[in-house]
Amino acid sequence: MKPFTIELDNSSSRPLYVQLYDYLKREITRGNMAAGEKLPSLRRLAREQGISITTAAGAYNQLLVEGYIISRPQSGYYVAEVSSGSGGEGESPENFDFDTYPFEEPEYKYDLSSFDFVKWKKCMAKVLTEHPDLLLSESDPQGERVLRHEISRYVYTSRGVRCTPEQIVISAGTQQLTNHLARIMRRMHIDHVATEDPGYLPVQSIFRDLGFGMTKVPVKEDGIVIEKLPVNIPSAVYVSPSNQFPTGSVMPVGRRYRLLEWARENNSIILEDDYDSELRYFGKPVPSLQGLDSGDHVVYFGSFSSTLFPAIKISYMILPPGMARIFGQIKKDYDQTCSKEEQLTLAMFMEKGYYYTNIRKLRNLYAQKLHAVLSAFEKYADGFVRPLNTRSGINITLQVHTALPPEELSRRAAQLAIHVSPVARLTHRETAALIFYYNQIPLEEIDSLIREMVRSWRTDA
Numbered sequence: 001m002k003p004f005t006i007e008l009d010n011s012s013s014r015p016l017y018v019q020l021y022d023y024l025k026r027e028i029t030r031g032n033m034a035a036g037e038k039l040p041s042l043r044r045l046a047r048e049q050g051i052s053i054t055t056a057a058g059a060y061n062q063l064l065v066e067g068y069i070i071s072r073p074q075s076g077y078y079v080a081e082v083s084s085g086s087g088g089e090g091e092s093p094e095n096f097d098f099d100t101y102p103f104e105e106p107e108y109k110y111d112l113s114s115f116d117f118v119k120w121k122k123c124m125a126k127v128l129t130e131h132p133d134l135l136l137s138e139s140d141p142q143g144e145r146v147l148r149h150e151i152s153r154y155v156y157t158s159r160g161v162r163c164t165p166e167q168i169v170i171s172a173g174t175q176q177l178t179n180h181l182a183r184i185m186r187r188m189h190i191d192h193v194a195t196e197d198p199g200y201l202p203v204q205s206i207f208r209d210l211g212f213g214m215t216k217v218p219v220k221e222d223g224i225v226i227e228k229l230p231v232n233i234p235s236a237v238y239v240s241p242s243n244q245f246p247t248g249s250v251m252p253v254g255r256r257y258r259l260l261e262w263a264r265e266n267n268s269i270i271l272e273d274d275y276d277s278e279l280r281y282f283g284k285p286v287p288s289l290q291g292l293d294s295g296d297h298v299v300y301f302g303s304f305s306s307t308l309f310p311a312i313k314i315s316y317m318i319l320p321p322g323m324a325r326i327f328g329q330i331k332k333d334y335d336q337t338c339s340k341e342e343q344l345t346l347a348m349f350m351e352k353g354y355y356y357t358n359i360r361k362l363r364n365l366y367a368q369k370l371h372a373v374l375s376a377f378e379k380y381a382d383g384f385v386r387p388l389n390t391r392s393g394i395n396i397t398l399q400v401h402t403a404l405p406p407e408e409l410s411r412r413a414a415q416l417a418i419h420v421s422p423v424a425r426l427t428h429r430e431t432a433a434l435i436f437y438y439n440q441i442p443l444e445e446i447d448s449l450i451r452e453m454v455r456s457w458r459t460d461a
Contacts, residue, residue: 016051017058028068028079039077052205054175108419111442115309123348139336143170144343150350151316160291161300167324172313172337178206184326194237196224200245203238219244223251226259231266240273246397246423248389256289263297273301296320306394307359314338366439373438376450394439406432412456
């Protein structure tokens with residue numbers, strides 16, 4: 001895969017994804033990119049071009065629709081056979097043999113013990129054998145009601161979130177949910193979004209690309225600095241109060257009430273990302289903002305990607321009643337992006353109690369992994385690596401005392417199949433910190449792999 005040589009113009013009236021699409025289409029039709037040539041992954045393309053993954057996906061999706069590229073499961077994107085043709089016969093496509101097809105191996109370590117695929121398969125088989133009629137119609141744009149019902153029960157018992165199934169919107173990831181939310185906010189005459197600084201870059205990029213005014217607000221030990229939020233204009237603020245990325249700060253209850261007061265006083269809304277709140281290993285989780293709210297000012301975001309398995313792209317948001325009514329007026333304009341089969345399987349997985357069992361299992365397993373990780377760094381790093389944010393979630397932040405750049409540290413870890421990512425890829429700030437996804441490593445391999453990773457980092461340090 002050769003790198004692209006394209007200069008995207010941020011000042012142009014043409015969206016970035018259109019500029020990228022035009023460039024790739026031109027390269028393919030001119031023959032500069034050969035049929036069968038593999039394209040960079042969305043993550044790599046976004047990193048190399050300095051754009052959001054959403055922008056990269058927009059370009060690829062349009063090329064897929066028009067037939068310029070193809071997508072191979074578990075492998076990636078490839079240039080399609082594009083030819084004006086002369087009417088001659090082409091080669092017959094080779095037969096597909098799933099058992100012998102050369103799928104790409106996972107880039108990083110994975111731990112099959114982290115999810116009970118046997119129970120998932122039982123639920124999926126039950127959907128296919130006992131309810132096949134449900135699969136012969138399109139999914140509800142808002143998400144299957146049976147799943148929304150199970151989510152409403154779960155978030156109340158686990159996070160104190162109060163809602164009805166009618167307030168829940170299900171989609172395949174953040175992009176579609178944010179598109180829904182943007183249309184709702186426009187109807188509410190909200191066109192300004194404040195975000196945490198440092199904060200999660202992909203969400204910031206989505207709102208910016210959708211044309212919203214943006215304000216970055218500092219984060220301290222107790223969360224976002226409320227005193228620096230916009231006043232006297234209707235706004236939205238995106239926060240992750242239970243496990244702020246990348247600082248790991250937790251907003252105490254008193255500050256949460258103050259943030260709710262800001263929203264009421266300024267006719268504004270809070271976008272609460274409760275990512276990984278279930279996976280807390282010390283003490284009790286702080287109640288959700290949504291559960292503390294009495295004025296319908298909080299939109300609550302949740303996801304199953306960390307508590308099921310990454311290939312399941314099922315996310316959801318819980319809207320206040322007024323915003324839910326607005327979505328009811330516009331949802332006919334959208335198609336559901338989540339597989340109906342997977343939604344029904346997840347609903348059954350939750351209804352039978354398997355999801356709750358899996359959460360308890362993950363808490364125990366990841367707590368053991370975290371203890372093993374911290375012990376290994378203490379044993380082999382000797383202050384060379386400083387772990388941070390070690391109370392919850394599926395990753396920790398690392399500060400490495402070395403002259404090597406974060407990208408080089410990440411590359412060396414990848415050679416050991418360890419997923420370590422520079423924090424700077426996901427925030428606007430320049431920082432040497434790293435995110436270490438320890439949850440993916442089998443428990444019995446943690447000690448030896450960390451020893452090897454630290455050893456590789458010390459070389460030329």
